[in-house]
């Protein structure tokens with residue numbers, strides 16, 4: 001279904017690793033809604049080559065960039081404007097990685113080199129992207145930047161370990177940079193706090209399957225899918241939400257406002 005919500009808009013979409021990635025769905029939806037965009041991911045993530053199929057399907061170019069490298073990001077924003085023929089209107093930050101989670105290290109025993117790496121890749125990369133874009137004046141007035149986050153930034157989920165702190169930082173960067181970029185250029189910066197979703201990053205978390213079912217049973221609408229998340233991101237890239245900025249927006253089927261559901265109560269009584 002296309003309403004051409006993003007007709008004429010140019011974007012940069014990070015983080016499409018395979019067809020389960022939230023970013024993959026965002027790219028498909030943005031294409032459906034009339035946007036043109038470049039796809040980007042860390043050079044190492046491209047070895048699998050799956051992103052080529054998405055590029056072909058959405059008629060978009062791929063510009064590799066490690067989101068921790070100012071040099072790569074400068075090249076990304078410069079080339080994206082050349083390829084797309086003008087300034088950028090929307091950016092999706094869909095990047096997350098914790099070595100502590102990957103290696104199953106408990107939160108209280110976090111390895112600090114891994115912790116720093118996680119911060120750089122998953123949170124500071126948003127600051128770097130915004131700083132590079134602002135320096136190059138690469139984003140149009142009223143442009144929209146969305147980063148994906150998780151509710152462990154507000155409430156404790158023991159298995160989410162250092163990513164909880166990293167997501168809190170990501171959300172704070174969205175607010176802080178959103179202020180400065182808003183005042184200067186009317187550029188909007190928001191985070192979308194998504195339900196647990198079966199992707200490579202999601203499924204890497206210990207006990208993810210059980211937790212996915214638990215969240216589904218708590219949420220009045222059930223867990224929001226990657227496709228639903230993509231639809232929500234499209235609204236945030238569109239002009240229909242032009243006064244929304246510096247917000248952390250829950251996209252979780254009502255999970256974040258529910259204490260307990262009857263379904264869970266019944267399970268506890270079994």
Ligand SMILES: NC(=O)c1ccc[n+]([C@@H]2O[C@H](COP(=O)([O-])OP(=O)(O)OC[C@H]3O[C@@H](n4cnc5c(N)ncnc54)[C@H](O)[C@@H]3O)[C@@H](O)[C@H]2O)c1
Nearest residue numbers: 015017021022042045067095096148196197199200201202
């Ligand atoms: N899956 C979930 O349950 C869930 C829930 C809430 C929020 N999120 C967030 O959604 C975002 C996307 O994750 P996903 O679930 O689609 O998983 P995913 O594994 O498909 O995407 C993560 C992406 O980050 C990229 N990446 C890692 N290091 C990078 C670097 N140095 N430079 C550039 N890119 C790099 C990976 O290559 C990958 O494409 C993440 O921020 C994640 O934390 C996921």
